[in-house]
Amino acid sequence: MNTMTSEKNSSTQMTTRMVESLNQVLADSYALLGLTHLAHWNVEGANFFGLHKAFEEQYQELFEAVDEIAERVRAIGGYAVGGLHRLASMAGIEEFTPPLAQKDYVAALVTAHEKLLQDAIQARETAGQVNDLESQDLMIGRITHHEKTLWMLKSFLK
Ligand SMILES: [Fe+2]
Known part of the structure; x- marks a missing residue:
């Protein structure tokens, strides 16, 4: 294999790794979106308005x-994953069935955010390794957001 071909192959492998990492975060985020929406619709009790509104913002x-x-996946030459069944099975985030107590909705969402956070950290690491600073920046933004949301959700559980 000449140098140009081997460089091209290694750049393709780097893109594939980055696409896989981003698609994992995409699937997690879609699964979390569905569960947060489910909690928004079905939450009830004394703190209804606060949680209903907080879940909506999330x-x-x-x-x-x-x-x-x-769209970042597309920008680096990959294809984005989609379809509810595929997204849910890729995410592997446990689903819940209402009705639940308020704290149980929040606790289930905490678990989902934590799983997503680990995958976003993994994607940030991959971005660093393949020197894709734009994907790294995107993942840093997502990590910051999920850490903040986790702080808020966990504060509710105290
Ligand atoms: Fe609504």
Whole structure:
């Protein structure tokens, strides 16, 4: 193999790794979006208005985020994953069935955010390794967002 071909192959492998990492975060984010929406619809009890509104802000933010992640996948030459069944099975995030107590919705969402956070950290590491600073920047933004949301959700559980 000549140098040009081997460089091309290694750059293709780097892109594939980056696409896989971003698609994992995309699937996690879509699964979390669905669960947050489910909690928004079905939450009930004394703190209804606060949680209903907080969940709404969270799923709206996630809706913007999945589009941005998917379009980053396309920008680096990959194809974005989609379809509810495929997204849910890739995410592997445990689903819940209402009705639940308020704290149980929040606790389930904490678990989902934490899983997503680990995959976003993994994607940030991959971006660093393949020197894709734009994907790294995107993942740093997502990590910052999920850490903040985790702080808020966990504060509710205290
Ligand atoms: Fe609504």
